[in-house]
Amino acid sequence: MTTGGPARRWWLFWLYTLLVIGAGIGLRDPWPSDEPRYTLAAQQMVSSGDWLFPHRGSELYADKPPMLMWTEAASYVVTGHWRIAFLLPSLLSALGCLWLVYDLGRRLWNPRAGAYAAAAMLMCFQLMFQVKRAQIDPLLMLFVTAANWGMLRxxxxxxxxxxxxxxxxxxxLGIITKGVGFLPLLLLLPWLLGRRLGFQPLPAAGHGTALRWWGGLLAVLAAVALWLVPMLLGARRHGGDPAYAAYVHDILFHQTADRYAHSWIHRQPVWYFLPVVLLNWLPLSLSYPGTLPRWWQALRERDARILLPLGWLLLVLMFFSIPSGKRDVYIMPAVPMLALISGPYLEAILATRWMRRSCKAFVAALAVILTVGGLYAWLGHPHAVQHLSVERGFGQDGDSLWWMVIGLGLGIGLIGWFGRRQRPEMTLLAAWGLIWIGWGLWGYPLLNSSSSAAGLMSEVRNQLGPEDQLGLVAWKEQNLLMLGRPATDFGFSRPEAEQFRRGIAWQAADPAHRWLFALDExxxxxxxxxxxxxxxHANRRDWWLFRADAVRPGCEPASSP
Structure with missing residues (x-):
């Protein structure tokens, strides 16, 4: 990267990356299901000053450690805008992962292999979809990739x-982000296997280094202690409140070991991740016919640079395939290592006729699927499309949504046509960029009102006077987050019937000024x-706003047990 040409290409790559990932930041609010939950907890951290125990309204939130909430809250302190702050950790996590993969590829092979590896990371639908959202997984991927970077070095x-x-x-740090951050330690298993079978390079650690190896365990514990010790001490200070004892038990045991051993959600068959690595990792997965035989040849030649990342990737797939509860995003932290071991071979693979045709066919398929699908929805209005528009509350934005899909499809078609004589990877990059930039700059503003509950809660604010108070019954995180004014809730996980009874009692104390916002059911x-x-209808639910005179006396709601 010392000559002008490569340096310019490198900076253009980072500009491209920043555009495709960052496009749309500031143009939307958090969207369900997970984004409003974490952003609400971060918002309450900033407003209350309690950064140690995340809250969801009046309740403690114990489903996940607070790392993502901390980063969102810190981003708000720096930027002063929640629309920027809630997506900033995902953007920075993606950029950090890309640099780590490039640097590792540069050190293990050469700068060109590192650059191809970084580019390969972007060519994964699942990864791009997730880093343009505000969930824990991009942050977890950063810590897992950083751990792999240090260990592989x-x-x-x-x-x-x-x-x-x-x-x-x-x-x-990965452990206190999402529990499974210990996965990089599995690298020791293929490392031990490689040493036994004579793989190279596997430099000797030297004599008298046992304490240094154990220093790694101390480093893991030190990172965990940054959160665990203050959390335990804080819970002890609230010793008289059983909610804090329940929080400690839930987050340390129920949401970790119990969830892995006895999954109660997202039940899937053992082969669930096979279509994920084939379809959700497109277009990177197009390279499998070229990389698989090359990896096999490298293993036959005892190349530890392939053995360790590839062995670790397979162990991650095996680890998440064991429990019955599975989600496609669980294996996303393996994508950077897949890109790393693909990088050294991609230049040769892209020069083959079958790969050039595969790239062109992929771009053409994207253009056809988006254009035809959008036209079918816009012109035909089949029942399924109408149902989707009603469920998601698109309203008049429904036609605009299909116009966006058609526009992206036609744009990709033009890119494919004018780029048919160019290098196929450049055409693929252009089409890929159009999709994600278009989604951020066009899709975000178009769908924000219906997807974020911004429109719904704006209507609620318009109905309330300056002296009115609002109570929430059977609410969702996006309702409180987007309300923009103080509100009283009667619990989140508490049964809906009990929330309703508490809300009615609260309302009766000042019926002239107290309103209830509630789920229809x-x-x-x-x-x-x-x-x-x-x-x-908003967020797939129907909502009501009412005073005390709208409640039938002595009635018990249907949701009551």
Whole structure:
């Protein structure tokens, strides 16, 4: 990267990356299901000053450690805008992963292999979809990749004990991000196998280094202690409140070991991840026919640079295939290592006729699917499309949505046509960029009102006077987040019938000024629609706003057990 040409290409790559990932930041609010939950907890951290125990309204939120909430809250402190702050951790995580993969490829092979590896990372639908959202997984991927970076530098290019300790420390940060951050430690298994079978390069660690190896465990524990010790001490200070004891038990045991051993959601068959690595990792997965035989040849030649990342990737797939609960995003942290071991071979693979044709066929398929699908929805209005528009509350935006799909499809078609004589990877990059930039700059503003509950909660604010108070019954995180004014809730996980009874009692204390915002299912048949305000359909649910005179006396809601 020392000559002008490669340097310019490198900076153009980073500009391209920033555009495709960052396009749309600031143009939308958090969208369900997970984004409003984490952003609400971060918002309450900033407003209350309690950064140690995340809250969801009046309740403690124990489903996940607070790492993502911390990064969102810190981003808000720096930027002052929630629309920027809630997506900033995902953007920075993606950029960090790309640099780590490039640097590792550069060190293990050469700068060109590192550049191809970084580009390959972007060519994964699942990864791009997730890094343009505000969920825990991009942050987890960053810590897992950083851990792999440090450990592989030590195991393949070392001994480098600082890199080893850094990697272990990042694994600890991954643990307090989403529990499974320990996965990089599985690298030791293919490393031990490689040493036994004579793979190279696997430099000797030297004699008298047992304490240095154990220093990695101390680094993991030190990172975990950054959160665990203050959390336990804080819970002890609230010793009289059983909610904090329940929080500690839930987050340390129920949401980790119990969830893995006895999955209660997302039940899938053992082969669930096979179509994920084939379809969700497109277009990167187009390279499998070229990379698989090359990996096999490298393993036959005892190349540890392939053995360790590839062995680790397979162990991750095996780890997540064991429990019955599975989601496609669970294996996303393996994508950077897949890109790393693809990088050294991609230049040769892209020069083959079959790969050039595959890239062109993929671009053509994208153009046809988007254009034909959009036209079918816009012109035909089949029942399924109408149902989707109603469920998602698109309203008049429905036609605009299909116009966006058609526009992207036609744009990709033009890119494919004018780029048919160019290098196929450049055409693919252009089409890929158009999709994600178009989604951010066109799709975000178009769908924000219906997807984020911004429109719904704006209507609620318009109905309330300056002296009015609002209570929430059977609410969702996006309702409180987008309300923009103080509100009273009666629990989140508490049964809906109990929330309703508490809400009615609260409302009775000041019926002239207290309103209830409630889910339709939680208040039927106790609500008199003649005296209530129907807010319509949003986020796949129907909502009401009402005063005390709209509640039928002595009625118990249908959701009551």
């Amino acid at each position: 030590h195991l393949l290019l070392g001994p480098n004990w600082r890199a080893w300790w850094f990697g272990c420390f990042c694994a600890g 939680a208040v039927q048949p106790c609500l008199d629609p003649q005296h209530a305000i129907a807010l319509g």
